[in-house]
Amino acid sequence: MKIRKSYSEQETEVIGFELGLLLKDEPRVVILLDGELGAGKTTFTKGIARGLGVTSVVNSPTFTIMKKYRTKDYFRTLYHLDLYRLEGEGTDFDLEEYIDGNGMIVIEWPYQVSNFLPHDYLLVKINKLSDTEREFIMECHGYPCKRAVQLI
Numbered sequence: 001m002k003i004r005k006s007y008s009e010q011e012t013e014v015i016g017f018e019l020g021l022l023l024k025d026e027p028r029v030v031i032l033l034d035g036e037l038g039a040g041k042t043t044f045t046k047g048i049a050r051g052l053g054v055t056s057v058v059n060s061p062t063f064t065i066m067k068k069y070r071t072k073d074y075f076r077t078l079y080h081l082d083l084y085r086l087e088g089e090g091t092d093f094d095l096e097e098y099i100d101g102n103g104m105i106v107i108e109w110p111y112q113v114s115n116f117l118p119h120d121y122l123l124v125k126i127n128k129l130s131d132t133e134r135e136f137i138m139e140c141h142g143y144p145c146k147r148a149v150q151l152i
């Protein structure tokens with residue numbers, strides 16, 4: 001487990017960027033972002049995307065459930081999911097549809113589909129400590145994120 005703190009939106013993006021860089025060469029990484037509205041999940045995801053090599057604008061998929069991005073070298077795909085709206089729908093949502101060999105998946109509000117979550121994942125719990133202060137608790141479950149969580 002690793003804990004990082006951020007005192008600004010920019011700093012949150014930088015922590016995400018570091019994580020994206022560390023996970024750049026790991027296939028099939030699933031990152032679960034847990035935290036209240038406004039915690040910084042989307043901001044953090046923007047940083048991850050940059051670290052991975054995505055150059056297009058990353059913004060909240062709240063009204064689309066999923067947005068797909070390619071890295072500039074086309075090797076990696078980032079799937080950014082926001083499952084907030086799935087609440088109470090008794091979903092038959094299938095994560096496997098989104099996982100391919102080179103895919104990275106970042107999920108906001110992951111517990112809407114807890115039945116379908118994979119065994120290996122990186123959990124990032126974001127605590128909102130004040131208007132501008134955030135705490136990131138990162139826990140690796142399974143193999144692909146072990147090294148990244150040690151190094152970040």
Ligand SMILES: Nc1ncnc2c1ncn2[C@@H]1O[C@H](COP(=O)(O)OP(=O)(O)O)[C@@H](O)[C@H]1O
Pocket residue numbers: 006007008009010011012035036037038039040041042043044060108131132133134
């Ligand atoms: N340290 C911080 N890290 C991230 N966001 C922050 C921070 N301090 C203030 N903010 C603000 O909190 C909001 C976070 O929004 P967003 O990333 O969309 O959250 P979420 O996706 O969790 O709902 C933004 O308005 C941002 O400016």
Ligand SMILES: [Mg+2]
Pocket residue numbers: 041042060082108
């Ligand atoms: Mg969001």
